[in-house]
Amino acid sequence: MAHLGSTLTTLAIAALTLGATIATAPPAAAARTVVTAQRLLNDAGCDAGAADGAYGTRSKAAVTKFQAANRLAQTATLDAATWSRLEATTKVRCDRRPVPASSGSGRRIVLSRTQNYVWLVRDDGTVRWQGGVIDNPSVWRAGTYRTGSACGRAAHILNNSDYSKTLWLQHYTRVQTGLCGVGFHRVPIHKSDGTQIHPDWYLGTNLKESHGCIRVSDRTSREIWDFSQSAVKVVVLS
Structure with a gap:
């Protein structure tokens, strides 16, 4: 009987050990679907x-x-x-990214063409707003510019029109690039029915291309409009 008791005790310990092992095993990774x-x-x-x-x-x-x-x-x-x-447990979110270190300092708008992304940076280096963009790097070069009027045209136009006169470019903020018609604005809207020419989820990608302006979401266009009521530096990174 003593031998049987010892055997049962050993089996119980083994069972507890097995149970502990199962309980602490890491979960299987989700299938890559x-x-x-x-x-x-x-x-x-x-x-x-x-x-x-x-x-x-x-x-x-x-x-x-x-x-x-x-x-x-x-x-x-x-x-x-x-x-x-x-x-990975550490990754950069699509909607909260660090400001590129090469963009300088001070109050500025930073546009990364590699990331298709824009940041509005306060004097103290904190980010007021950020979001995806669609632009066209072939129209004007990377460099440092300012917002403001150009070619006799206003720095800000609430409802600007494209050259075809069929689209609204809302909350248009002009950038002084040496070209007359470059600026930030909401994704163009058809005057005929009020719909955007493409959804916001394209912003932040290279899957679309503008005619030279920087397309942003409605919210981002409003943030840039407010942020640039006094002329602000625009740092464009390639």
Whole structure:
């Protein structure tokens, strides 16, 4: 009986040990599916839309934004490097990014063409606002500029019109680039029906291209408008 008791005690200890091992085992990693990627992208503020497993243009745009924020090649594909960063505990969110160190100091608007992104930076270095953009680097060069009037045209126009006269460019803030018609504005709106020419989720990607201006969301256009009521430096990084 003593031997049997010893055996039972040994089995009980083994069972407890096994139970402890099972309880503390790390959870299995989520499968690398489109749905998993969409959920991770949404958690990182990349606006992938519904996690429905369909890898359409919106999901590709979200991947591109994530890749831009995390200094990865902007391929719009779920490659190994992108998966690795998505699954990491430390990654840069699409909607909260550090201001590029090479942008200088002081009160300024910083535009990164590599990241397709803009920051409004206060005198003390804190960020008032940030968001994605669509622009066209081939029209004017990177460099340092200022907001303000140009070519006899106002620095700010609430409802500017494009050259075709069919689109509204709302909350237009002009940038003095040496060209007359360059500025920040909301994604153009059709005068005929009030719809945008493309959704906001394209902003922050290289999947669209402007005619030279910097397209931003409605909120960002208003923030830039308010921030630049006194002329402000615009630092454009390639």
